[in-house]
Amino acid sequence: MAETSGDRTPFPNPADAGAGSTAPWEPPHPVVIVGGGFGGLYTALALAARRDPPPVLLVEPNERFVFLPLLYELLSDELRAWEVAPRYASLLASRGIAWLRDRVASVDAAAGTVTTTQGRCLPYSRLVVATGSRANDFGIPGVGGHALQFRSLEDVERLQALVQRLRAQQRPLQRLAIVGAGASGVELACKLADLLQGHAVLELVEQGAELLPEARAFNREQARAALLRRDVRLRTHTRVEGVEAGRVRLRHEPAGGGAANTEHLNVDGVVWTAGVTVAAPAITPVAATDRRGRLLCHPDLSLVQHPHLYALGDVAHVADADGEPLAGTAQVAFQQADNLADNLIRSLAGEPTTPFRWNDLGEMISLGIGEASLTGLGLTLAGSAAYRLRQLTYLGRLPGLPHQLRVAAGWLSDLGRPLFATGEPAGTPPPRP
Numbered sequence: 544m545a546e547t548s549g550d551r552t553p554f555p556n557p558a559d560a561g562a563g564s565t566a567p568w569e570p571p572h573p574v575v576i577v578g579g580g581f582g583g584l585y586t587a588l589a590l591a592a593r594r595d596p597p598p599v600l601l602v603e604p605n606e607r608f609v610f611l612p613l614l615y616e617l618l619s620d621e622l623r624a625w626e627v628a629p630r631y632a633s634l635l636a637s638r639g640i641a642w643l644r645d646r647v648a649s650v651d652a653a654a655g656t657v658t659t660t661q662g663r664c665l666p667y668s669r670l671v672v673a674t675g676s677r678a679n680d681f682g683i684p685g686v687g688g689h690a691l692q693f694r695s696l697e698d699v700e701r702l703q704a705l706v707q708r709l710r711a712q713q714r715p716l717q718r719l720a721i722v723g724a725g726a727s728g729v730e731l732a733c734k735l736a737d738l739l740q741g742h743a744v745l746e747l748v749e750q751g752a753e754l755l756p757e758a759r760a761f762n763r764e765q766a767r768a769a770l771l772r773r774d775v776r777l778r779t780h781t782r783v784e785g786v787e788a789g790r791v792r793l794r795h796e797p798a799g800g801g802a803a804n805t806e807h808l809n810v811d812g813v814v815w816t817a818g819v820t821v822a823a824p825a826i827t828p829v830a831a832t833d834r835r836g837r838l839l840c841h842p843d844l845s846l847v848q849h850p851h852l853y854a855l856g857d858v859a860h861v862a863d864a865d866g867e868p869l870a871g872t873a874q875v876a877f878q879q880a881d882n883l884a885d886n887l888i889r890s891l892a893g894e895p896t897t898p899f900r901w902n903d904l905g906e907m908i909s910l911g912i913g914e915a916s917l918t919g920l921g922l923t924l925a926g927s928a929a930y931r932l933r934q935l936t937y938l939g940r941l942p943g944l945p946h947q948l949r950v951a952a953g954w955l956s957d958l959g960r961p962l963f964a965t966g967e968p969a970g971t972p973p974p975r976p
């Protein structure tokens with residue numbers, strides 16, 4: 544299908560094929576959604592919930608969707624894998640959404656097709672690019688080979704194995720370095736400190752001047768206090784220059800311009816949370832991007848110069864009311880999904896689309912086992928009450944009502960039961976929310 548801005552014909556009506564036309568009726572091409580994360584999966588679910596939804600094909604290589612904001616609770620065993628990472632097969636069952644377990648390698652926007660790494664060529668009526676982001680090692684030597692990441696179930700398992708090893712071997716001066724004091728680094732440091740219970744020193748390394756530079760002041764202060772209570776060492780103005788087996792090379796550049804120094808720190812592990820880069824497939828003709836590689840989008844989430852292509856989430860550059868690109872967060876992707884589902888249906892029907900309007904609902908961070916901090920909608924709250932409110936808020940954000948109900952039922956049946964039924968506790972076990 545050729546892509547032209549004037550081609551507004553959605554799916555052909557089978558009845559039209561017989562009326563003066565000799566062409567046999569062909570089923571309409573689906574809306575193809577590339578990537579089943581917050582942007583892609585929630586767009587597919589929102590489309591499926593509309594009246595007369597178009598055919599939808601989700602292309603996603605992984606077996607399970609991962610609700611990333613709750614990955615820390617999976618690490619600490621406060622939540623279970625099926626709750627945080629439900630299978631696509633179960634999420635999409637009876638929704639009328641086709642799922643192809645494959646990866647899109649390239650997009651031919653002129654032909655209206657995508658090609659997958661397994662060699663399939665798939666036509667689309669509209670294409671949604673929702674391929675998110677991946678860890679960025681900024682070319683620093685050794686990060687790829689020696690540092691752990693924290694974004695997948697496999698990462699959680701690796702980190703849990705490391706925690707178990709450190710707790711079991713009880714050598715003096717065991718040490719873990721977490722690189723990046725953004726939300727991921729801070730949340731991870733607090734959970735790890737609770738899990739390790741003094742069996743290792745935790746170093747939180749940040750090249751900037753402070754932790755959580757983009758967070759609300761209240762959450763930053765709560766985070767600072769939570770790290771202090773757990774004896775996590777925060778090293779600001781410190782850059783990682785290299786990672787080797789068993790050690791990390793740090794460069795400290797004092798704020799006032801004093802003499803910089805380099806230090807080799809012996810570590811039992813390094814966890815890299817220091818930045819992300821986008822993961823868009825190759826698009827021809829080339830799509831316009833910003834300097835970070837994000838696809839430049841119109842306010843209705845369609846790509847600049849590609850009216851039948853849309854993007855959302857981390858891979859999309861969508862400007863807020865001040866012209867600044869919206870942050871790459873689940874909250875943004877989640878809201879965009881609903882708007883995009885409407886716009887896809889409007890576009891297919893030849894109707895005008897509507898701009899995405901970001902509604903900042905606030906910010907929540909987990910700060911150790913059973914603790915969190917949140918600000919938003921006129922509320923500031925920290926501690927265990929914030930932890931419970933955060934869990935309940937995320938319960939309402941889990942993909943699809945059936946999964947929400949399954950998780951809620953599990954939590955209700957857990958009420959009153961200790962989190963760690965046998966064996967030694969990993970931290971201060973809270974009751975499940």
Ligand SMILES: Cc1cc2nc3c(=O)[nH]c(=O)nc-3n(C[C@H](O)[C@H](O)[C@H](O)COP(=O)(O)OP(=O)(O)OC[C@H]3O[C@@H](n4cnc5c(N)ncnc54)[C@H](O)[C@@H]3O)c2cc1C
Pocket residue numbers: 577578579580581582583602603604605611612613614645646647648673674675676693694727822823824855856857858871872873874875876907
């Ligand atoms: C540990 C962690 C905690 C976080 N906590 C929070 C939080 O508390 N609050 C918050 O707002 N945000 C949080 N975020 C950020 C948030 O998760 C992301 O902003 C959000 O996931 C972006 O959604 P997305 O759909 O753009 O990308 P993703 O959710 O990353 O999904 C991208 C999907 O695309 C798939 N994919 C990639 N390339 C291809 C391809 N070529 N073909 C097919 N599929 C492909 C991937 O497998 C993946 O499933 C967190 C992130 C991490 C890593």
